[in-house]
Amino acid sequence: MTTADRDGFDEFVAARSAALSRTAYLLTGDHHLAQDLLQAALMQAVKHWRRIHTSPEAYVRRAMYHQNISWWRRRRITETSLLSYDGAVPAPDTDLRLTLDQALARLTPKQRTVLVLRFYEDLTEVETARALGLSTSTVKSTTRQSLARLRTLAPELAELIGADA
Structure with a gap:
């Protein structure tokens, strides 16, 4: 180099x-x-x-x-303890962030990754499928299943997730 x-x-x-x-x-x-x-x-x-x-x-x-x-x-999939946080200064929406982190930790790694790429990285379904080597229909169904699971795990996130997402 x-x-x-x-x-x-x-x-x-x-x-x-x-x-x-x-x-x-x-x-x-x-x-x-x-x-x-x-x-x-x-x-x-x-x-x-x-x-x-x-x-x-x-x-x-x-x-x-x-x-x-x-x-x-x-x-093997393991849950991440909240004790792993590094003590950073909490954001104003700490409760919401912790609830979301706990709910995401209970998803499968595949579900979590699809949601991160779709909603944090703001990739389209096609881009997410390409990045993960999956079909677009798999990304769509995984997104739908993941959001439904989040609604079950943390009903208080319903407004954030949306009723029809």
């Missing part, structure tokens, strides 16, 4: 790591796993920097999605 390539990579990481870290947390539900997920994706990105330097964020996000899928296939 040339010095210019290294500088470009370092600039990318400095500029986008906070946003990528938030997505990684939403995908995993765990701060430590999120750090590992982002680190793994960035390791892949640095190896392919010459090829991806024009759109590295898309590459890193896709790498995170795929790595997260690989992880769910290899490990």
